[in-house]
Amino acid sequence: MIIGDKREEVIENISKAAESGEFHSKVEVNDPVLSMEEKGEIIRNFLDNNDKLSFRAKTYVARKIANILTRTLNRNTEIVGLENLDGLTGGAIITSNHFSPLDNTTVRHLVRKLHKKRINIVSQETNLAMPGFIGFLMNYSDIIPISGTNKSYMQRDFFSILKDLIERDEYILIYPEQEMWFNYRKPRPLKRGAYYYAAKLGAPVISCFVEMQNLEKEDAEGFYKVKYIVHILPTIYPDPAKTVKENSMEMCERDYMQKKEAYEKAYGKELVYTFEDDDIAGWMGSGRNSA
Numbered sequence: 001m002i003i004g005d006k007r008e009e010v011i012e013n014i015s016k017a018a019e020s021g022e023f024h025s026k027v028e029v030n031d032p033v034l035s036m037e038e039k040g041e042i043i044r045n046f047l048d049n050n051d052k053l054s055f056r057a058k059t060y061v062a063r064k065i066a067n068i069l070t071r072t073l074n075r076n077t078e079i080v081g082l083e084n085l086d087g088l089t090g091g092a093i094i095t096s097n098h099f100s101p102l103d104n105t106t107v108r109h110l111v112r113k114l115h116k117k118r119i120n121i122v123s124q125e126t127n128l129a130m131p132g133f134i135g136f137l138m139n140y141s142d143i144i145p146i147s148g149t150n151k152s153y154m155q156r157d158f159f160s161i162l163k164d165l166i167e168r169d170e171y172i173l174i175y176p177e178q179e180m181w182f183n184y185r186k187p188r189p190l191k192r193g194a195y196y197y198a199a200k201l202g203a204p205v206i207s208c209f210v211e212m213q214n215l216e217k218e219d220a221e222g223f224y225k226v227k228y229i230v231h232i233l234p235t236i237y238p239d240p241a242k243t244v245k246e247n248s249m250e251m252c253e254r255d256y257m258q259k260k261e262a263y264e265k266a267y268g269k270e271l272v273y274t275f276e277d278d279d280i281a282g283w284m285g286s287g288r289n290s291a
Contacts, residue, residue: 081232091166212281
């Protein structure tokens with residue numbers, strides 16, 4: 001399912017960002033642009049309302065919808081590498097590549113296979129300003145907003161929320177690539193935040209990489225449908241003998257190398273960031289040729 005219009009323009013933005021090494025740049029053309037005050041209001045509303053009965057009722061509905069979407073979108077999704085979760089106990093942070101507003105359904109699919117009732121998803125506060133159906137899901141389907149400007153919230157409230165979830169043996173999905181790049185197959189260099197929180201909380205990282213394979217059936221004009229294969233890579237644990245900074249840097253580097261190796265094995269080629277049409281899963285290409 002392709003969400004959003006102007007996909008060709010987005011792909012052009014991805015091409016330019018990849019070629020210039022700006023791997024954490026925004027590439028979507030219709031993302032909400034908010035003022036500092038509007039971002040602050042989103043955080044305040046979240047903190048003020050997330051314990052209210054009305055918020056929990058909407059969360060229940062949104063979670064049910066997300067689970068239905070997960071089953072529908074992942075009928076053919078494969079999961080490989082479950083053996084890498086042997087011996088894992090307690091809460092954990094999950095990392096994965098970020099290529100669609102609905103790519104969290106692949107992780108939700110995995111988590112439900114592991115008999116977890118929900119997956120908590122960290123998302124930028126601007127995403128909670130999206131309108132309509134997607135906006136409803138972004139606000140109520142177990143989303144935890146993150147802020148790049150509200151240091152007080154990040155140091156106190158956000159960390160407290162993560163700590164409580166980990167202590168309740170829950171899983172938290174954090175996208176270390178930061179921005180979503182539509183159907184981009186390659187793993188991008190990772191931001192250190194997810195690993196900082198894992199190290200500070202003493203939590204393991206469930207490392208995932210989602211492979212995308214083109215199907216023959218057309219999805220939208222210029223695009224084929226795509227099948228997902230979720231690769232579960234070796235779990236990454238913080239070393240209790242090392243500092244939070246040391247752990248976060250080493251865990252981040254290890255996760256990137258694991259995702260790089262998974263990409264090269266899945267697609268049978270070396271990871272280089274020179275852009276080519278095949279980097280976008282399902283795209284028939286600038287010349288409308290099959291990938």
